[in-house]
Amino acid sequence: MSDYIASIGLEVHVQLKTRTKMFCACPVLDEGEPNTAVCPVCLGLPGGLPVTNREAIRKTVLVGLMIGSEINLRSAFDRKSYFYPDMAKNYQITQQFSPLCLGGVVEINVNGQTKPIRVNHIHQEEDAAKIIHFEHSSGIDYNRGSLPLMELVTEPDMSTPDEAMAFLLALKEMLVYAGISDCNLEMGHVRCDVNSSVRPVGTTELGVKSEIKNMNTFRGIHRALTYELQRQISVLRAGGVVEQETRRWDDDAGVTLSMRSKEHAHDYRYFPDYDLPPVVLDAVTVEAWRAELPELPAAKRARFMADYGLPEYDAGVLVADQDVAAYYEAVAQASGNFKAASNWVMGEVLRALGENNLVIGQAKITPEALAKLMGLVEAKTINLTVAKDIFQILFDKGGDPEALVREKGLAQVSDVGAIEQLVDEVIAANAKVADDYRGGKEAALKFLVGQVMKLSRGKANPQMASDALTRKLGGAI
Ligand SMILES: [Zn+2]
Structure with missing residues (x-):
């Protein structure tokens, strides 16, 4: 690794904590019978018209404010077209051309060193449905379809798996603190696409990157990155060329595997969503939201x-x-x-x-x-x-x-008379140890104090017991 530098960028999808979905009034359910929280809008039926969830917008703006983004007062939604059963409309509503938050910085701390990680932008989008595979068939749960997500895209500013981990932990801490998301990883609240490339030390141009899709544990991300960076270095050392491609992490085998060559933006035929008006905010509203930040x-x-x-x-x-x-x-x-x-x-x-x-x-x-x-x-x-x-x-x-x-009756016994009585009893019962102390064995005192404490069932004032013992045994106080 020492003769190569790694550049790591993350695309973090976070499920926002809202009552209802991104573009309809269906409730957000983390658990529950499949396809019970659905309606014509999130099922993509003809005629269903989306309405933007204001609370989702507010939460994404709050994230932008926390990391010092510029809030885009006029952002808009676009359609990302693709054909797959997890998206009934055959397009996902996202923000391609005009995202809600621009720029920003998250500070991370690794081994006592602080490092700023730049954020490119944060945009608002909807989640896809969940596909569940059975032995001979597959099912689709549209409860997940159209849940509100924010996607935060970093610059490739991280250079080790530890830094990527530190970034995710810092982000999660902030999001949970501000009530943006529960960030429950087991529930799939945080999912990550991990971009990485390597280049020889002494060069400035970034190497060709690969993207590991859909990682949902921080530990998995750390392992996948450790493997992937080493793989790219091995390819380059052997005189090969790193392909720009999408890969997936096989957690059991501990390797990343090629999925497909990297698609390009034009493959998705992004275009403005004409069902949704632009999201127009004013500075007063944004400042009022900022005042609510913890x-x-x-x-x-x-x-x-x-x-x-x-x-x-x-x-x-x-x-x-x-x-x-x-x-x-x-x-x-x-x-x-x-x-x-x-x-x-x-x-x-x-x-x-x-x-x-x-x-x-x-x-x-x-x-x-x-x-x-x-x-x-x-x-x-x-x-x-x-x-x-x-x-x-x-x-x-x-x-x-x-x-x-x-x-x-737990008050400490601090009455001199009562303590002296206890001390007398202890000296009488431990004559040999008392003699040892008189003979100069300092450690014997500790034992005797312990006996006084025991006799008082823990209530004697230990300092007073010690003082009374030394006084009675002729030692100096
Ligand atoms: Zn719905």
């Missing part, structure tokens, strides 16, 4: 580091889920102890969520209750071990930590 992950990470003094690692973990981030902020503000709040949320909260397979909204412990619990530890009313037990009760059932501590 704070994006990268900005939120930077703010968490600046405002709460969190390390980059903490910010990354907390921001990965928008609701967890909001929960953390509530705990941080209620407790005033930003790093401790981060430790609790990253530690106990995420652990308990993971173990119970829950999302933060389902946890019974409110941010205020967690902040109070942290306050009890800080005031030394309870120690950390007890606090973790109380946390679990609050997580499962909710409630007030102070009331729980009172109810269960």
Whole structure:
């Protein structure tokens, strides 16, 4: 690879989160009986007239705004003609000549290095139906037909499979954050065509590219690219020529296979769709939509580091889920102890969520209750071990930590008299260890403190127990 440079570009199709399809009122169903969400428009029956889904347009514009695209205030739909059973009209409605969003940049981070990946454009289109193959026949499910898609096309700015992966993860994070798409890969919400080429180091003209069609897992994309780049390099090294073609990834065999020589735009006879008026937006509407955008992950990470003094690692973990981030902020503000709040949320909260397979909204412990619990530890009313037990009760059932501590008599024993009594009992029961300590064996103290904690069932103030022991055994405090 070292004497060749790779150029990778992606065409990412994302299913937008809308209630209805792109050009009709049929509901969007991820699951359900085949051909139950269909109508004359999405079945392509004669006379059916499409109407553009405004929410789909709004969501695609939001993506453009997030990545700094120029929003095209007058875009239009075109017909891409082809004959295949997954498209009953024999053409797909897309935007070939005048897409909704132009340009833009997505920043990726690979091995601590930030790199801008340029986006050429984002256009709006409809999905094809799903073809299902049985043993001796095939079926078509038109529920998928005409679902709203945006297609984001990058420049060939990525140069390794890792960078392609980082791009997809960054894009997915943004889209989920802003509620554009659920990006559920198993449901086919994100599908990718992967263009790649290689050229010798020292040259500037891009090599001939191949396109791997319809990839639907990020891991598959990484494997397919790793294979494909190596294949192209091998062809060139052997003195051959890379063909411009469409290939498909065989996941079981771990190879890409030639499907057909690359079609050209004129093969699709693109022409304007005369059933649909152009999409006309005005700057005021676009600005109103921009105001609805949430704070994006990268900005939120930077703010968490600046405002709460969190390390980059903490910010990354907390921001990965928008609701967890909001929960953390509530705990941080209620407790005033930003790093401790981060430790609790990253530690106990995420652990308990993971173990119970829950999302933060389902946890019974409110941010205020967690902040109070942290306050009890800080005031030394309870120690950390007890606090973790109380946390679990609050997580499962909710409630007030102070009331729980009172109810269960869990407050830390910080009464000198009571602690001295415990210490006396422990010294009497462990005379040999006490002698070891008197004889200079420092480690014996730890054992004795442990015994005091055990005798108090975890409630003794450990520092006070340690102080009382050294005092009674004649050591220095
Ligand atoms: Zn329909």
